[in-house]
Amino acid sequence: MAKITYLECSKCGERVSADTPQTLCPKDAGSLYVRYDLELLKKTFTRESLAGKPASMWRYAAVLPDAEPVTLGEGFTPMLESRRTPGVYIKDEGINPTGSFKARGLSAAVTMVRHYGVKKVAIPSAGNAASALAAYAAAAGVEAHIFMPKDVPQANYIECTSYGANVTLVDGLISDCARIIGERKQQEGWFDISTLKEPFRIEGKKTMGYEVAEQLGWKLPDGIIYPTGGGVGLIGMWKAFEEMEQLGWVSGKRPKMIVVQASGCAPIPKAWEEHKAVSEAWKNASTIAAGLRVPKAYGDYIILDILKQSGGTAVEATDDEIMLAFQQWAREEGVFAAPEGAASLVAYQKLRKSGFFKESDKVVLFNTGSGLKYIDVIAAWQEKNKAQQPKTRAMGGIIQPY
Ligand SMILES: Cc1ncc(COP(=O)(O)O)c(C=O)c1O
Ligand SMILES: [Zn+2]
Numbered sequence: 001m002a003k004i005t006y007l008e009c010s011k012c013g014e015r016v017s018a019d020t021p022q023t024l025c026p027k028d029a030g031s032l033y034v035r036y037d038l039e040l041l042k043k044t045f046t047r048e049s050l051a052g053k054p055a056s057m058w059r060y061a062a063v064l065p066d067a068e069p070v071t072l073g074e075g076f077t078p079m080l081e082s083r084r085t086p087g088v089y090i091k092d093e094g095i096n097p098t099g100s101f102k103a104r105g106l107s108a109a110v111t112m113v114r115h116y117g118v119k120k121v122a123i124p125s126a127g128n129a130a131s132a133l134a135a136y137a138a139a140a141g142v143e144a145h146i147f148m149p150k151d152v153p154q155a156n157y158i159e160c161t162s163y164g165a166n167v168t169l170v171d172g173l174i175s176d177c178a179r180i181i182g183e184r185k186q187q188e189g190w191f192d193i194s195t196l197k198e199p200f201r202i203e204g205k206k207t208m209g210y211e212v213a214e215q216l217g218w219k220l221p222d223g224i225i226y227p228t229g230g231g232v233g234l235i236g237m238w239k240a241f242e243e244m245e246q247l248g249w250v251s252g253k254r255p256k257m258i259v260v261q262a263s264g265c266a267p268i269p270k271a272w273e274e275h276k277a278v279s280e281a282w283k284n285a286s287t288i289a290a291g292l293r294v295p296k297a298y299g300d301y302i303i304l305d306i307l308k309q310s311g312g313t314a315v316e317a318t319d320d321e322i323m324l325a326f327q328q329w330a331r332e333e334g335v336f337a338a339p340e341g342a343a344s345l346v347a348y349q350k351l352r353k354s355g356f357f358k359e360s361d362k363v364v365l366f367n368t369g370s371g372l373k374y375i376d377v378i379a380a381w382q383e384k385n386k387a388q389q390p391k392t393r394a395m396g397g398i399i400q401p402y
Pocket of ligand 2: 010011012013014025027028030
């Protein structure tokens with residue numbers, strides 16, 4: 001495992017010691033990146049050294065903080081080549097513990113929380129980050145305080161309470177949950193584990209970038225489509241590409257990074273279109289894809305910069321487009337995606353239509369979670385949209401047993 005040399009501010013470059021728990025840059029509240037001595041690591045941490053390492057994100061422990069992992073087996077998820085569109089890959093994060101990619105970030109963050117001896121953590125969440133924190137906190141013996149919008153998918157609420165977390169449902173959005181934690185954390189003694197307000201969730205999520213490279217034979221794809229709320233995965237993967245270049249593992253052009261958000265909450269596509277460096281808070285955010293209901297990402301300036309650097313773009317998808325894509329993946333690929341993940345397929349189809357991607361481009365579509373966590377949401381949409389349902393083959397109905 002890697003010794004952290006320092007934490008570096010993403011805004012002003014200020015260096016902060018990792019010897020004690022840190023949240024944001026003390027100068028300008030920028031998010032902090034974890035830095036290691038990659039020149040030193042390069043000597044021993046080679047691509048070949050991965051042989052025989054665990055099939056989890058901890059196979060990349062050499063570039064993760066030096067601490068005893070709190071793990072439930074997260075990461076090293078399947079990279080499925082589309083059965084209909086060769087060259088298009090579905091990175092299926094629904095296989096993770098607690099059914100989403102949030103497991104990676106929270107495994108890393110809770111590892112460090114335990115390492116530092118922190119006893120109580122708090123998180124504002126659109127749903128899946130809460131479930132993941134609750135599970136890892138239970139595994140680590142840490143007290144979790146969770147604030148979620150009151151209309152989160154039912155699974156998230158039931159998971160959190162089952163794991164023994166303290167759950168508060170808020171009549172508002174994730175931004176309201178974050179505000180409440182901000183107001184109470186000092187008095188309550190909570191460590192704030194919000195997206196991009198501590199440095200280690202990025203470290204967990206960056207392993208997706210390492211996996212994309214390893215699973216595609218160390219040749220990075222032409223594009224990566226990522227359903228973006230707070231954007232930690234996108235930021236983490238970009239960091240992974242930089243690290244792998246320094247380790248001499250990959251070279252050449254990095255993938256075009258594509259943000260997809262829901263039309264009912266699309267601050268990044270709006271800012272991208274208007275050539276802005278930061279986004280404006282989205283008003284009346286509403287979408288079936290709960291994880292994309294983030295009115296303003298804390299790290300919007302980093303996300304927009306990555307889109308620019310990579311030659312990427314930002315796309316939006318309506319709820320109906322998302323749910324039709326959900327059905328398409330289920331029927332054509334056997335993948336039961338989270339609505340957020342299905343948004344990646346909508347973005348890919350739009351970008352093929354516009355000519356942004358060619359047929360020959362290798363593109364990785366992130367399915368960030370399992371549709372099983374959204375059964376109530378999916379059932380409600382299907383009931384409301386009966387006319388759009390494809391005919392099912394099994395029409396036997398209910399029969400009495402003999
Ligand atoms: C399934 C799913 N996909 C995507 C996202 C967005 O993730 P991020 O906030 O890291 O951009 C979330 C966030 O809750 C999610 O639960
Ligand atoms: Zn700073």
